[in-house]
Amino acid sequence: MWRFPVYYHVKFAFLVWLQLPSTDGSRYLYMRHLRPFLLRHQAKLDQIVGFFYGEMAKFMSLHQAQIRLARICCSKVWTGVRHIINSEVKQVSGAIEGPTTQEMHDSTNENSTTERQIQDSESNHEE
Numbered sequence: 001m002w003r004f005p006v007y008y009h010v011k012f013a014f015l016v017w018l019q020l021p022s023t024d025g026s027r028y029l030y031m032r033h034l035r036p037f038l039l040r041h042q043a044k045l046d047q048i049v050g051f052f053y054g055e056m057a058k059f060m061s062l063h064q065a066q067i068r069l070a071r072i073c074c075s076k077v078w079t080g081v082r083h084i085i086n087s088e089v090k091q092v093s094g095a096i097e098g099p100t101t102q103e104m105h106d107s108t109n110e111n112s113t114t115e116r117q118i119q120d121s122e123s124n125h126e127e
Contacts, residue, residue, distance in 0.1 A: 017025040
């Protein structure tokens with residue numbers, strides 16, 4: 001829409017006009033344009049909707065087994081996702097409190113041991 005530089009401003013103004021109760025734009029648009037169109041073409045629209053309804057009924061009856069399988073698969077996936085989310089929520093629940101004193105002590109000991117090992121290996125390489 002780069003050729004029409006105020007497109008987004010016009011679109012925003014139109015949406016505001018539709019929604020504001022003081023302008024009653026949506027009622028005006030429906031009563032003046034949409035309703036007369038739908039009334040003029042009601043028979044044809046009913047025919048189209050009836051056709052699609054019949055086609056969907058045929059499709060559903062022909063593919064009942066595949067639809068059932070898809071439902072089962074989606075249900076199992078959803079159950080797995082909920083299980084993963086619930087287990088992560090339980091693990092994260094103490095994260096706000098931070099690590100315990102014991103965990104901090106263990107982490108400090110691990111860091112100092114690793115630093116000593118690095119210093120020892122560097123000193124061995126220098127000799």
